[in-house]
Amino acid sequence: MTAPIKSEYISTQEALELLYHISREIASTLDLTVVLQRVLALSMRTIGAVSGSIIVVNDEGKPVESTIIYEDNVLDHSTAQIGAIIKDGLAGWVMENRQPALVLNTSRDDRWVKSSTQAEGSDKAKSSLSVPFIARDTLVGVITLSHPVPLFFTDEHLNLVQAIADQAAIAVMNARLYNASQQQVLVMGALAESASSITASLRLGDVLQRILEQISQALRVKAVSLALLDPDGNTLEYCATTSKEDDILGMKVDVGQGIVGWVVQHEEGIIVPDVSVDPRFHEEFDKSTGFETRAVACAPIISDGDIIGAVQALNPIEGSFEADALAVLSGIGSLAGTAIRHAQLFEDLQAAHQRYRDLYNSSIDAILITDLRGNILEVNNQTFDFTGFTIVQLQLLHIDEVHKIDEEIVGEFLEFIPPDETISYESELKTSTEIIIPIEVHVHMVQIEGQYYLQWTFRDITERKELDQLRDDLLSMIYHDLRSPLGNVLSSLDVLESIQSFEHDPTIQSLFEIAVRSTKRIERLTNSLLDINRLEAGQPVTNTEPAKVEDIINGAVDAILPIANNKDQEVFIRIQEGIPLADVDENMIQRVLINLLENAVKYTPPESHITVGAALANQELCFWVEDTGPGIPEEKRPTIFDKYTRLHGKGDPKGIGLGLAYCRLAVEGHGGRIWVDEATQGGTRFAFTLPMVEEDSP
Numbered sequence: 001m002t003a004p005i006k007s008e009y010i011s012t013q014e015a016l017e018l019l020y021h022i023s024r025e026i027a028s029t030l031d032l033t034v035v036l037q038r039v040l041a042l043s044m045r046t047i048g049a050v051s052g053s054i055i056v057v058n059d060e061g062k063p064v065e066s067t068i069i070y071e072d073n074v075l076d077h078s079t080a081q082i083g084a085i086i087k088d089g090l091a092g093w094v095m096e097n098r099q100p101a102l103v104l105n106t107s108r109d110d111r112w113v114k115s116s117t118q119a120e121g122s123d124k125a126k127s128s129l130s131v132p133f134i135a136r137d138t139l140v141g142v143i144t145l146s147h148p149v150p151l152f153f154t155d156e157h158l159n160l161v162q163a164i165a166d167q168a169a170i171a172v173m174n175a176r177l178y179n180a181s182q183q184q185v186l187v188m189g190a191l192a193e194s195a196s197s198i199t200a201s202l203r204l205g206d207v208l209q210r211i212l213e214q215i216s217q218a219l220r221v222k223a224v225s226l227a228l229l230d231p232d233g234n235t236l237e238y239c240a241t242t243s244k245e246d247d248i249l250g251m252k253v254d255v256g257q258g259i260v261g262w263v264v265q266h267e268e269g270i271i272v273p274d275v276s277v278d279p280r281f282h283e284e285f286d287k288s289t290g291f292e293t294r295a296v297a298c299a300p301i302i303s304d305g306d307i308i309g310a311v312q313a314l315n316p317i318e319g320s321f322e323a324d325a326l327a328v329l330s331g332i333g334s335l336a337g338t339a340i341r342h343a344q345l346f347e348d349l350q351a352a353h354q355r356y357r358d359l360y361n362s363s364i365d366a367i368l369i370t371d372l373r374g375n376i377l378e379v380n381n382q383t384f385d386f387t388g389f390t391i392v393q394l395q396l397l398h399i400d401e402v403h404k405i406d407e408e409i410v411g412e413f414l415e416f417i418p419p420d421e422t423i424s425y426e427s428e429l430k431t432s433t434e435i436i437i438p439i440e441v442h443v444h445m446v447q448i449e450g451q452y453y454l455q456w457t458f459r460d461i462t463e464r465k466e467l468d469q470l471r472d473d474l475l476s477m478i479y480h481d482l483r484s485p486l487g488n489v490l491s492s493l494d495v496l497e498s499i500q501s502f503e504h505d506p507t508i509q510s511l512f513e514i515a516v517r518s519t520k521r522i523e524r525l526t527n528s529l530l531d532i533n534r535l536e537a538g539q540p541v542t543n544t545e546p547a548k549v550e551d552i553i554n555g556a557v558d559a560i561l562p563i564a565n566n567k568d569q570e571v572f573i574r575i576q577e578g579i580p581l582a583d584v585d586e587n588m589i590q591r592v593l594i595n596l597l598e599n600a601v602k603y604t605p606p607e608s609h610i611t612v613g614a615a616l617a618n619q620e621l622c623f624w625v626e627d628t629g630p631g632i633p634e635e636k637r638p639t640i641f642d643k644y645t646r647l648h649g650k651g652d653p654k655g656i657g658l659g660l661a662y663c664r665l666a667v668e669g670h671g672g673r674i675w676v677d678e679a680t681q682g683g684t685r686f687a688f689t690l691p692m693v694e695e696d697s698p
Contacts, residue, residue, distance in 0.1 A: 036067040037074065039168045040143065044069060046164070047157045049145035055091055056133075056141040056172060090130045091142045098139060100131040102158045105150040127152040131161045135169035208240035211311065211336045216242050218328050219321070221313040223291065226301070227253070227260055228309035228340070236260060236309065248289050258282030259298050260310045267307055269299035269330045271321050297321050299329040303337035311336060366458040369446075374399040374414050377453070386458065388432035399456060403429045403439060410443065417454060419445045429458055438465045471644065472533075489519050517562065524591050528662045531588060532643075535665040544670070546693045547586040549579050549614045549621065556593035557612060560601055567606040571597075574613030581693040582621050584670055589690065592666050595659040596625040596686045603629035604683070616692070620672070624687040626679045637676050663688070 036054045044052050051070040058064045068075045090111045094101050106112040107125035126148050133141040143165055147153060212224040223243045227236040234255055238248045256265040259272060262280045273295050275281040286293055291314070298312040311333050313325070366383040370376050376394050384390065387402060399405065399414075406425040410416050417423055422444040429437045442457040493516055535541075557571055564571050582589070593612065600610045604627040611626045632640060639645055641664035644657040667674040667688045674688035 033065065033067065035168075035171055036065065037069070039164070039172070040067055040069055043143060043161055043164050044145060047145065047153065047160060048147065050147050052143065052145040053091070054133075054141060054143045054172075057095070057139065059138070061095065061139070089144075090128060091144045094130040094132050094142050094144075095139060098132055098134065100158055100162050101129065102153060102155065103128045103130075104153070106146075107150075124148070125150045129153050129158050129161060131158070131165040133165050133169040133172050135173040138173070140169055140173045208340070211332065211339070212240055212242045215311060215313055215329060215332055218332070219297065219313045219325055220317045221297075222315040222317060224311065224313050226309065226311045226336075228301070229255075229264070229307070236264060239309075243289070243291060248285065248291075251285065251288070253282065253285075258285070259296050260312055263298045263300055263310045263312075264307055267300055269297070269326050269333070271326050272296045272298075273320055295321060297325050297329050299326065299333040301333045301337045301340065303341040308337055308340065363457075365460075368394070368399065368402070368456045368458070369448075370399050370454045370456065372414065372445075372452060372454060374405075374454070376402070383458075386431075386437075386460070387429065393432070399454075403427045403441065403458065406441075414454065417443060417445060419452070426461070438462055468644070493519060517559075520559070524594065527587075528591055528595075528658070532658065532662050532665055535669050541585055541588065541666075541669040543585050544583050545586070546581040547584055547589075549582055549623075550575055552582065552584075552586055552590050553593065553612055553614060553623075555590050556597055559590075559594050560597045563598070564601050564610065567601065567604075569601060569604060569606065570609040572609060572611045574611060576613075576615040579614060579616055580621070583691045583693045588666050589670070592663045592688070593623065593625065595663055599659065599686075600625055600627035600629070600684075603627060605629070617689075619692070620689040621692045622687060622689050624685055626683065626685040628679070628681060628683040631678055631682060632676060632684050640676060641674065 036056065040052050040054050043049070051068075053068040054066060055063050056065040090101060090103060090109075093111045101111065103109045103112055104127055105125050106128050112128060126146050127150050128144065128146040130142060130144040132139055133143065143161065145153075145161065208226055212226060215221070215224045223241065225238055225241040225243070225248055227238045229236055230252075235252050236255060237250065237252045241248050253261050255261050259270070259275070259278070259280050259282070261282075263269060272278045272281065275293050275296055281293070281296070285291075294315045296312055296314055298310055300307045301309040301311055311329065313321075313329060316325075361381045363380060363382055366386040367380040368376055368383060369378040376397050376399060379391065379394055383394070387394070389397070389402075394402075404427050405414075406427060409423055409425050422442055424440065424442050427439055427441050429439045431437065438461050440459040440461045442459070443454055446453055446455045493512075496512075553573060553575060557573060561571065597610065597612060604610055608628045610628070612624070614621060614623045616622070641660045643661040645660070663686075664674050667690070670690050672689040672691065674686070677685045677687065679685040
């Protein structure tokens, strides 16, 4: 560097030439460090200063860059040293007051403090001046110059340095902004590289390791670790680390405990330059792992706005953490949150697929996947055993070549199968050896990897069909075997009643009435069995004739009244006035009402009531029986009228499950319909419709 000019006077022309020269020097580069060194060197040379410094600050007044020169040597310095100068020195006063200062004798001015960067003996009296850099009303820095001789600097020197500062302020601001933008480019480049690397895999283990590797490379630290929140949101568990010692893996810390717990609790990142003086540091981890932590940078891992964990970098390899370290760490933390969540969802999906595959192949039912046209694409293991076909053979077949589809339910081209509903029906399956197997079919639409398919489940119901046939055969045998002796019993009772009066003996009279009622009940049962077989075979109801609704209902009530009285139940009859005649088989419909009333008596608590009635509705006769019992669950109502279906479970009133099946067949045989609802006051309401006699009928 050229020797200082030691003149006490600088002409106006020399000052202008100097400012022009400075303008050219600082305009030739945007490197902030170079700009500062050139401005400081020219300023020192111009006024003959021996030492000087320039400190650049950000909008918050914190130092972001600086340069110090002493006797032509650029000195190394730390952020802590610069901070002390700003806090206690002359430069700090200038920045705070935003005006220049001339100190003729530093030993007599409280604003001057000795800097640790200065040479021995520099604490002696000297002359110093300091000027702020202000650009567009924004303080961007301060320049301070010193000479070992008191009274060396004058107001002329101060004015000249002020002119230099005014000239250089814009350049310093531009260089500072350029430096910040370049740093931002580096940060964004690091984040872009991290994003590319982190998202290169969907395996959670790979994702976690890539996150740590990117942080380690970007921040140049000795170790990086990552902790994720447990599902309860109260505990963090260490899941990955770059340390060769894996002692930290699996260790847990409560939210709020330690630096990592503090970061998650407060939802913000931090840098701790010295953990030994930070009370948030949890030293138990160092004791457990043997790792000695000096400095920590920690940032939350965020996914969709929620914190799912934290990542921390430990012990920079060189010096301390850079100013942008937290920005880089926080940026990677945000990228990591999305990548981790995607990896977790992918692994959950893979696990769900595996569970489905296991269930699919271990199912005792045959399961087939077809396209929406019915072409077989995939089958489970049970299908091979069930059908006898190989996978190659099955993939050449259409679903209707394996079983007979019910076109009324699913459509000729499977067009009736809705997206969100399972359709069921009974059919027959044909095996590869031409054996016919009765099956129950369940088909519904499924979505696999964005495409819609049909899933068919075939359940072998051979045993159930055989059992149903056994029941039917048994009932048929009972009916035929009972019919003849039952007729004899009824005839005998009629003859006995005509020739003998039991009024003089109430006990015998009561026993006789019980015998008559029981015999008539058996007769109704056998007639109902006969009607079930006849109606299931498709035979029509032919012996219909006009019948009074009152007679049908009163006859049914009389039949069940004794058992209702035994439970202290009241039976109310509600019949609309002027109701038309019913066009029905009176005996058959009366048995329908008796079945419904007997069920009502069974399931209604003692001392309760039952209502039976009829009214005209939409040109039909509507009958109903309403009880105050426990009711029927809604999910059981669709099948309650099927054969052998029981209303309730073990411990409830017994039955063989034919009463309601008979009711349905009898009502439908008359062209009516029957259904079940919840009663208005709890319990169950059975209702059915029947045709009425037209007014012009004879």
